[in-house]
Amino acid sequence: MTAAADLLNAINELRAHAAQFIDESFRVTMEGQALDDAAKAIIRRITDQASQLGVDTPSLLISGGSVDAAELVDSTYDGEPWRLILGKTKLAKTLRARDNETTLLFFSVDGFNQWLARTDPFLYPSGNEPDLAEPTTIRVLGLQSGFGGQILWVLPLWEEASEVADVALPDTSAIHGLIHTNSVKALRVCPSAFALTWGNLSTGEATPLVQLSTRVLAACLVQELRRVDDRYEVTLRGTKRISLPLLEGEWAETPELLSRLIEAVRWVYEERSETRLRLIMDRLSIDIQQGQSLLHGLDSYLTAALQQARDSYGFVILERKDAYHKEVRELMKDMRSQADLYAAKVRDLVGSLTRDVLGILVFIGFSFIGKFDQTKLHELLTSAELALLVKVLAAYLVLSCILQLASHLRDASLAYQESEAWLDVLQHYSSQAEKRDRFMEPIAKRRLTLFWAMVITGGLYSLLALVTWNLPFVAELLLAQ
Secondary structure, eight states: OHHHHHHHHHHHHHHTTOSEEEEOSSEEEEEESSOOHHHHHHHHHHHHHHHHHTSOOOEEEETTEEEOGGGTTSSTTTTOOEEEEEEOHHHHHTTOSSTTOEEEEESSHHHHHHHHHTOOTTBOOOTTOOOTTSOEEEEETTOOSOEEOSSEEEEOTTOOOOOOOOOOOOOHHHHHTTOEEEOSSOBOOOHHHHOOOEEOTTSTTTHHHHHHHHHHHHHTTSSEEEEETTEEEEEEESSSEEEEESOOSOOOOOHHHHHHHHHHHHHHTTSOHHHHHHHHHHHHHHHSOTTOOHHHHHHHHHHHHHHHHHHHHHHHHHHHHHHHHHHHHHHHHHHHHHHHHHHHHHHHHHHHHHHHHHHHHHHHHHHTGGGOOGGGHHHHHTOHHHHHHHHHHHHHHHHHHHHHHHHHHHHHHHHHHHHHHHHHHHOSSSOHHHHIIIIIHHHHHHHHHHHHHHHHHHHHHHHHHHHHHTHHHHHHHHHHO
16 A cells, blocks of 8 residues: 555656646546656656556656656756656556456546546447446545445545445346437446445535436436437427437536436336336426426426326236236137137148048049959059059149148148237237247147148158059059068
């Protein structure tokens, strides 16, 4: 801790000699107009302490050229413009509060707030920007007290996090399952990355992050989020459909609004999210006036909308339950009719095969065999008339097989497609999983049975047609035994 503290103190001392101090996510840049002996001594001290600590050695540029800090021992570079660039990654890791976290370091509260002002909480991180959706701790020199949520912690340099409240917030996939995003760039709404649930949030140090947090949580309570240029607009589809800006002008988001937003988001996404969100939207779409921003409207009307939604939820669920059971009964009726259809087709195939086999036997047995003269049986079997007859019968069997299989396959396919289409139209209360488990899978077994029956029937018809086509040869073969 002492070595890191000495390095940080030296950086702060050099800051007093710099005309410009740029504090970024993973590096800090200091620039001066004229190098003097005091600045030289501090730069050498920073370089030595960085080497001892095992962190990134700073890069020194004087008049645009790279210079080794060890060369700063005489008056060679006096009065020349200089720049010092120090990577903060390894230094920040010495201050990490959790294993497997990304640790950021800022040398002032102003630098931290300026970085937040450049952060868009709805865009995926690009370049070297950190991903706040992963566990992240931000150490800020000069911060009086820590604050944060479950994932994001903002702490003074040497302070540990206080007791972190366990607040269950929905993940990104649950949010995007309800809201539609519309932007040239991919948008992400991740409340757990920005939600602040512990620490003193009423201080001016926490205000910029409170503002980002309220915007992200407010976006969880809309049906559509759009990015137009650098502004965000939202759409509420409740009793009325209204479109309004997410934030308009200067608006001081408060910790109290943030707390109410966290409560509302937790309740909406706890269960039956679509229904709960619709209940809140019904009231907000009436109360929020055209021209207001969403955050201004939520500050005024969210409490009443959430209370009304909670009061109405029980009655809505009872109505949905009755409608759900009615819908399931209709689906089961449709499933039974589909099952009967496939069973009937299997029976038709078996009946047709049996009929054709019996018809062939009766036709040959009663019409010809009884009239055959046993002394001329060989002559009859080799006759052209019998050969023509059996070929006609074989052709009939092939034609019968093709027509039956084609008609059954086409009928079954059309019936299945129609059922799928009607399921999508009529399915309002049951889930896709219920549709799959209660309807599609049982019908799939019936379809498989029908297809196997068609394959077996086609094979038997082919065998029967082959035997009929070669009936004289088969008869002679049997008689020879």
